Amino acid sequence: xxxxxxxxxxxxxxxxxxxxxxxxxxxxxxxxxxxxVASVVGAVDELGALDNTYxxxxxxxxxxxxxxxxxxxxxxPYEFDTRVHxxxxxxxxxxxxxWSEPATQVDLYATFVExxxxxxxxxxxxxxxxxxxxxxxxxxxxxxxxxFFEYYxxxxxxxxxxxxTQGAACDHxxxxxxxxxxxxxxxxxxxxxxxxxxxxxxxxxxxxxxYIALRSLGGAHGNSMYAEFQTGDLANAPIExxxxxxxxHYDMDADRWQMNNTYTELSDAAKTSLSSELRRWYTCAGxxxx
Numbered sequence: 001x002x003x004x005x006x007x008x009x010x011x012x013x014x015x016x017x018x019x020x021x022x023x024x025x026x027x028x029x030x031x032x033x034x035x036x037v038a039s040v041v042g043a044v045d046e047l048g049a050l051d052n053t054y055x056x057x058x059x060x061x062x063x064x065x066x067x068x069x070x071x072x073x074x075x076x077p078y079e080f081d082t083r084v085h086x087x088x089x090x091x092x093x094x095x096x097x098x099w100s101e102p103a104t105q106v107d108l109y110a111t112f113v114e115x116x117x118x119x120x121x122x123x124x125x126x127x128x129x130x131x132x133x134x135x136x137x138x139x140x141x142x143x144x145x146x147x148f149f150e151y152y153x154x155x156x157x158x159x160x161x162x163x164x165t166q167g168a169a170c171d172h173x174x175x176x177x178x179x180x181x182x183x184x185x186x187x188x189x190x191x192x193x194x195x196x197x198x199x200x201x202x203x204x205x206x207x208x209x210x211y212i213a214l215r216s217l218g219g220a221h222g223n224s225m226y227a228e229f230q231t232g233d234l235a236n237a238p239i240e241x242x243x244x245x246x247x248x249h250y251d252m253d254a255d256r257w258q259m260n261n262t263y264t265e266l267s268d269a270a271k272t273s274l275s276s277e278l279r280r281w282y283t284c285a286g287x288x289x290x
Contacts, residue, residue, distance in 0.1 A: 001068060001261065002229045002246045003208035005076075008069035014161040015202060018193045019066040021184020026063075054090030054115055060105065064204075071159035071193065073204040077149050077213035077227045077248075078258050090115075092134045099132050101143040102217045122287040144290040145219030148281035149227075150212045152234040153205060162200035164192045207231055208246070210239050214278045223252040226263075226274045241282065249274070 011019065037057065044053050061074045062081045074081050086103070089095075106126035113120045114128040131139030176186040183192040194201075213227035229246040232239045249263040263271070281289065 002211075002227075002248060004203040004206045005068045005070070008202055009200075011066055011069055011071070011202070012161075012200060014191075014200060015071055016066070017191050018161050018184055019071060021191050022072060023065050025184060025186070052091060054093075055088065056108070057085070057087040058105065058108075059084040069202060070204055071161070071202040073157065073159070075151060075154070075157075075205050075209060077151070077211055077215075077225065079225075079252075079256075082149060082215065088133055090133075094135055097135055099135070099140065100217065101132055101140055102145070102147045102215065103129055103132070104147050124286060125289055146214050146216040146221065146277065146281070146290070148212070148214060148278070150282070151210065152239060153207045153209045153232070156206055157204040158194065158201040159204060160194045160197040160199055160201040161192075162197055164197035207233050210234070210241075212241055212278055212282050214274065214281065221274060221277065225250045225252060225258065226278060228275065228278065247271075 041050075041055065044050055062079070062083055064070045064073050064076065064080055066072075067078070067080050068076075070076075084105075104126070107129050108126070110120040110124055110126045110128040111130055111133075114130045120126075120128065127144075132143065176183065176189055181189065181192075182194065182196055183189045185191045208229060208231045210232055211227045211229045213225065214221070216222060216224050216226070225248070227248045228241055228244045229248070230239055230241050230244050247263040248261045249266060250258045250260070251262055252258075255262075266274075284290070
């Protein structure tokens, strides 16, 4: 794998305890999300507007919790960061229906505009998901087979789990329930991570983590993920992916956890085809995008 992922240390017992605690607390937080969803749907029902209201439930990103020895974060082109749920209900959407065509949040604006009875401007990236939501066979057959990801390095970001100072001994640290906690055992303000801790650190990214990536779910590239990386800092100089210094490719049918980078095993023709398709996405805008 690229960059710091190849050199991160194995998660130790303290790191595993932090990751486990964060995972549990994130699940606990979802109970309040469930309450919020129920309140919104209930309010719409009380207004008698369920039959002409569309509900969408999604997220802006996935999340890393221990994968590839990164303690936590969300900055990479891998499945655990890029795949999110999309649940929808409303007039014309068949109950219990499922579709597998690839989409991203970029498509939501065009979707909402069409549901409002308007036409999205040609300058807008993304395509309306309405034909997929109402299960138009023609739309599914003509839909894209890949989606595009792009990311630029932000900062050297270390998550640390040892030499920690927390609780009453640290005025600026998390003190649940009076402040947000960077600890997982909340009642005791115990099992903590950065910024309370500054030893045994796991780096989320360094300046090698700039990438453009293509996630394919069919078509010429099959079920795969392909990414090109270039070292640099966008704050100091443009990054145009004209000096790519690392490639990753994963066969998602054979390697769903993206453990084995198969780029060097590809033929020259396959490498050229993947890079050409990726560059088409990288340079497109508005209606010129797939």
